Amino acid sequence: MTDMILRNGRITTLDHTRPDAEAIAIRDGLIEATGANDEIMRLKGDDTDVIDLGGRRVIPxxxxxxxxxxxxxxxxxxxxxxxxxxxxxxxxxxxxxxxxxxxxxxxxxxxxxxxxxxxxxxxxxxxxxxxxxxxxxxxxxxxxxxxxxxxxxxxxxxxxxxxxxxxxxxxxxxxxxxxxxxxxxxxxxxxxxxxxxxxxxxxxxxxxxxxxxxxxxxxxxxxxxxxxxxxxxxxxxxxxxxxxxxxxxxxxxxxxxAYNLFAQTAGEELSNYEHWLTMTEPGAGNAMLRMNGAGENLTWSAADFENFLEPRPDLAPVMEAELEPIIELLAANEWPFRIHATYNETIDRFLTVFERVNGKTPFAARFIIDHAETISERNIERVKALGGGIATQHRMAFQGEYFVDRYGAKAA
Structure with missing residues (x-):
């Protein structure tokens, strides 16, 4: 039975074949149907809650x-x-x-x-x-x-x-x-x-x-x-x-x-993930709470910290040697992962590691570069070629003035 109907509104459906609707039916916490008012009202049962939106917009x-x-x-x-x-x-x-x-x-x-x-x-x-x-x-x-x-x-x-x-x-x-x-x-x-x-x-x-x-x-x-x-x-x-x-x-x-598992202790990151592989797997849980993969910290030597009040940090030379076996482990077990990176110089080094691992064990799961404020067009294409994505935030709204002071308005 339909639990709830929202009618007489402007419903954004995100369905390209029918981007707008007047009404929406909800059943067991899921969208049952969208459409015209009279069409959706035919789904009404004796105990269905009906809310008149009065022309208001509803978005997902x-x-x-x-x-x-x-x-x-x-x-x-x-x-x-x-x-x-x-x-x-x-x-x-x-x-x-x-x-x-x-x-x-x-x-x-x-x-x-x-x-x-x-x-x-x-x-x-x-x-x-x-x-x-x-x-x-x-x-x-x-x-x-x-x-x-x-x-x-x-x-x-x-x-x-x-x-x-x-x-x-x-x-x-x-x-x-x-x-x-x-x-x-x-x-x-x-x-x-x-x-x-x-x-x-x-x-x-x-x-x-x-x-x-x-x-x-x-x-x-x-x-x-x-x-x-x-x-x-x-x-x-x-x-x-x-x-x-x-x-x-x-x-x-x-x-x-959907939660990611974040390596906590410097020097023990690989063993963290080896241990967690025995405890859980991506997708474990249910529709409301589930494990999503690794990150956003995979190894502390790969953390570049987004503090525009300070010069860009150079990652330690050992970063690649510490990151690569973790990426190999995740790729072999088809774990999605995400990794924090603000600067293009950091992302460039990460992608070289990812490409090397992908050449041996093709990525079967997606990865995300988090933040990526200064990523170059070339590295965006490298992310795309590996099947990855970028998660951007509104950091520049808080730190934009500091970024301009250090790197210039053109870079911003």
Whole structure:
């Protein structure tokens, strides 16, 4: 029986033979039929819900081809979101209010989604302003993948002091007297940012479930009904998938999730994938939650980090030697994969490895280059020849000014 009919609307079908319709019938969560009002209304049963759209437009649900729903959902309820804040004054007011209602020992976290160029003041918040807004509650503010601003309360709970050494690929800024200022710099590796954020208190399982449901509701509000989850640093399989697996089991997922497995530990990436091959396979799961393949990190030596505040990093000479056996393993087992790459120079080296492996074991599954902001036309053709694809994001909306400063308007 038809469960629901939407009538008297403008339905975008994406069917080239019939791109528009007046009505749509839904049965068991799937599209049953589209067509004219009278045609679809003939499918109505005694218990069918009928909604009059009043001429409104209906489009298919949107798919986000690169996001981090699983990791982001665990922390969504703890985040303060600055996107849409028209001024820095508004953002600092929001920070002060959030700090006042955040219970100890939780932090206030502003994790991306904003740029100083959205503010009327056209500038970053100062550390003094952050400390004035939140003198006692730890605050972590992520700015792109380039830096993080921590207030004094966060420095205290993290134990960062004048004697704390810089981690590899990162810098802890110090003042004239040697004390840490609260500014962490990715120079060029974002590991300092991820690892610091990961030290914050975690929510208990019940609250992580609630947080993930709120995150999905926000995605639904924006029209997103399915995503590809690209894994992420600190997102370990299978333990960090407990929340989405429980939501799936309880029929509470409102976004379809296809997830990729992200190698976590430098030097152990190949063994990670060898182990996961014994545990799962692409397509494992169901229509709402399934395993999608490998990536977006396949080996840490291949990470080029998209920080336009810093010069383009040159990947280590060992990258090819570490990446190739992983690609060989994935190709032999017909696993789709995706790999993070911002710069054409990085992509060029990746594709040479892919072509070499494909010559021995032709790819039976697709691959994706993630981001690819500076990819050349020649390398686009190489991706196409291998049967791959490119997943682009809106990074330039947040970092475009920095890109122009470093590489010029023509390159942008």
């Amino acid at each position: 649900g949107l798919n986000d081809s690169h996001t981090h729903l699983i990791r982001g959902g665990l922390n969504y309820n703890m985040e303060l979101r600055w996107e849409g804040a028209p001024s820095l004054a508004d953002a600092l007011r929001m920070l002060k209010e959030q700090a006042a209602r955040t219970p100890a020992p939780q932090w206030v976290r502003v994790v991306g989604g904003w740029s100083e160029f959205q503010f009327a003041e056209r500038r970053m918040p100062s550390l003094d302003e952050i400390n004035a807004a939140a003198p006692d509650t730890p605050v972590f503010i992520l700015h792109l993948y380039g830096r993080a601003l921590l207030n004094r309360a966060a420095l205290r709970v993290l134990g960062i002091n004048k004697d704390t050494p810089n981690p590899p690929g990162g810098t802890i800024e110090h003042g004239a007297r040697g004390e840490p200022t609260g500014l962490l710099l990715a120079t060029p590796s974002a590991l300092i940012l991820y690892s610091t954020l990961a030290q914050g208190p975690k929510l208990p399982l019940a609250d992580q479930i609630n947080s993930t449901r709120h995150f999905m509701a926000e995605l639904n509000r924006l029209g997103i009904t399915s995503v590809i989850d690209a894994g992420g640093g600190g997102q370990n399989y299978p333990q960090d998938y407990e929340v989405v697996q429980k939501l799936d089991k309880d029929d509470q997922l409102t976004v379809r999730i």
